[in-house]
Amino acid sequence: MVMKYYNIPIFVPHEGCPFDCAFCNQRRITGADTNVTADKVRSIITEYLGTIPKGERVIEAAFFGGSFTGISAEKQEDLLKAAYEFVKKGTLDGIRLSTRPDYISTEILNRLKKYGVTTIELGVQSMDNEVLLASGRGHTKDAVISAVSQIKNYPFKLGLQMMLGLPSDSKEKSIQTALEIIALKPDFVRIYPTLVLKDTYLEKMYKSGEYIPWSVEETVEVLKNIIPMFRKENIEIIRIALAVTEEISPGGALVAGPFHPAIGELAEGEIYFDKICKIIENDKSAEVFAVNEREISKALGNGKRNIERIREKYKKEIKIKPSKSLEKGEIEAWKE
Template sequence: MSKDYYIIPIFVPHFGCPHDCVFCNQRRITGLSTDVTQDYVKKTIEEHLATFPKRDIVVEVAFYGGSFTGIPKEIQRELLSIPLEFKNQGRIKAIRLSTRPDYIDDDILNLLKEYDVDTIELGVQSLCDDVLYESGRGHNSKQVYMASKLIKEHGFNLGLQMMIGLVGDSREKSIFTGKEFIKLRPYCVRIYPTLIIKDTYLEKLYHQEKYKPLTLEEAIDISTDLIMLFEYNDINVIRVGLQPTENINFGKDVIAGPFHPSFRQLVESNKYKILLKDYLDKLKLDYDGKDLTIYVHQKNISNLVGQKSSNMKYFKDRYNFKNIRVYKKDLPKDIVELNISNTTLKLDMKYLTGQYVKGI
């Protein structure tokens, strides 16, 4: 999403969802425990709009948390009528909501179309039925495929959310889910590593030593493969990792799991490390004692360098470069330019990604 894109989040914690998935405590995740009203929605939109720049921007209202289409229809209408009013006035551009795959049918989609909803995100989590069962999801993979098909047939943008490291999950199962997502051709996806949140059944399993969360390194590696699969197939990954809040942090409501406040940057940096390593290895040049200069689009510098220059240290140690320098350059975002002792090499990162994902 561009810098001129603004989202107004409306959290509807556990509203409309009778299921208690093993990993879920929406009140702690959202920090809210009260019902959402029309007045609350209107006030939230007005307050956010007041803080946005006055230039030409794109604003989207998004109903997050819970299962929106599980709410009684009269309440759905009440809540959706507020952003629709703002949309008709030209003050917002789009409306988005999230729900469960088993809470989608023709009647529901007709209602959402009536209120000019643009994007429907499905909390899928996995497309492996054993993982869905162990997680207490209450739906199966077939319902995901059916709901996705209906959403697209009714003309909505389809968003899909997945989790990695669930009970019974594995790297192979997560990659399978990612590849199945690609077949469904969603408008966007989200990737969430499973965290153990306070007062969930997953916390109980963890203390009973019946569940072991992914390490941070494992979560980064799996997420890196997934993000490369999605990006190579031109699917927008709009979030990787749960957003840190006052409560979503270690020492607060996160008991254990691969949490990091900058998780996506760790994943993006790992992507650069993997692709550049593969490229430099295949060149089979003598790098010992030579200088490496890297030119990259300004927005990609921090991801390429890595947190605390971790990638630069890695390449220096692996290839024994004398010096490594990184500079911004007016290049396409997918292009990285390397200069090794006056030899210039231009790398197409999308092409390298395509070569890499063949082995996933």
Template sequence: MKPFGMIPFFIPHIGCPYVCTFCNQSRITGQSGISHLTPEYIRQTIKDYIGSKRNDKFWEVAFYGGSFTAIHSDLQHTLLEPAYEMLRQGIIDGIRCSTRPDAVGDEAISLLQSYGVKTVELGVQSMNDQILVDAKRGHTAQEVVDAVDRLKQRGMTVGVQLLPGLKGETWETILETAIAVVKLKPDFVRIYPVLVIENTELAEQYRSGEYKPLSTDQAITYCAFLKEWFESHNIEVIRTGLQSTDELDSGDSLLAGPYEPAMGELVVNEQFKQRIERCFDEHFSESALGDQYTYNFSPLSNHYSHKDKCRTHANNTDRLMKHRIVISYPRSLTSKVRGLKNRNILYFQEAYPQFNIEWCEDSTRNTVRCCIDGLQYVL
């Protein structure tokens, strides 16, 4: 399949009936207003993006930033017409938009389909009603369920956008959202850890001490769990973390929160770290070593907890050093398994000093494996 070529048009805040506590789209995108989005501008932008690479990608126009189906229908027609013209001419391959779960009634879906729109992304954020209330979203979790069901019945491709780290977020609410989203069976998910942007209510809550943002490590942990959970249920996660922009990189708009341009890479690193630790958990189980050395992994604690860790390490060092552990991976996955700047290697050296772990590229395989005492676990 061809890679996607996204041609984004931002409509910050347009159509939004509420001001969410976390939202300042103009600051995030570096754009304000849509007066420049004339039909001719849209046509020319599409041509500029594609250039001479028409056959290199699956080109798709995307209307992001606001609640597309909640804006006046006349404006929807104005924005969609030039994109649909390009679609009919075969210059692009698709059109998508993002909107609110409570703004996709049958009439709204019919309008989109009349212009060839096949993909709708819903700003879900959380499936916990109290979090939605605190964030001033103006919709409920049940409205998300109804919206996804309605879109899928009409044959639309459905994406879900999540914002882990909103006020009131805990591991329990993360799990609640993860389980609920899997039941929706969306076609894909985007995960954006919450950032504190200037000129938002969340910024005021942060300054007053009412809101504490996620640390980068917490955000990576939440995202890794969600990504692993969705992928294990055959739901693709197409992005983790906001895309880097000049506005965010300058620091003028970003007040606090886990902004990390390499978030996607770090999340994949964390996934492999957790998979390796699960191998340890399975191999060095209570049945193998007795009560004195037990690993208990839980996504709620997000790490392996050890009984009397320091004392147990000292008592079992000689015994455990006899175990040979080899982590092997194809070259294409080297940076993902070893971690950005070898962060996973350094983690295991510090967390498991009693183990002798070897990290080896293996060009004969296309999978990642953890070999302990000759017993192989495929990650």
């Protein structure tokens, strides 16, 4: 039986964070703006546990939306204790949280370990100091390196988040950030293209012409470069782009930027297109391409555009077929 993983989201929007990063409006992103209490944590966890199917499963409470370790030590303990009650009873397998790199210390990490935290996600965003400064992050990449070094002294799983297209960013800088994140050896990463949201400083920068967001095409170009880099090092990419909600969509809080409901799929399609082209360049007779049966839509590309692009580029027809034996990302090709 396949193990299923569930997160119970508990949003603490902007709590613990005195910074106003140019891109950030957690209330818009999470759709939550209420003050979270220990009783609220118990209520949320109890409610969610009643909706999760029985079976082989791992369930974690997930404190997201703010910089959890920037909250007062007293409130951290109150919220963690409430979740830890469920860990001790065996109804939760752990607790995960997100925070800033400059809000990590031995004292904080000891507290997190004491109350059953299993996973820490750091909002790295960029490893370029110029980008961090332009984005109002309030720290340099040294804070990231220091935080990761401290966390690795503990048994936590470590996730690192990066953003594409921040102020002063470029394709080269984002690829370099990916390389430096890989060197830090996280267990997993999240990749977020930068969107301009209402009521953020980035919106002011955009409207004044100081900031030009990346296009979907520019973002996909970078994604298709960095996705294979993480996979080569066995670093799982657990999410690409913010979840689409009423707020994070046209007509909501979205002002500008590379919004696409399946931008990760677009990038995967480009990765497959490049692989198919490389095979054809080496073997002009290749006409049938087999891929993992779960990756057919990626190999075909958005709207089956890869078939059309191959037709235009090489003046030939190809077929893409499912395979039960191939691993994800693998391709076998032959002449029909």
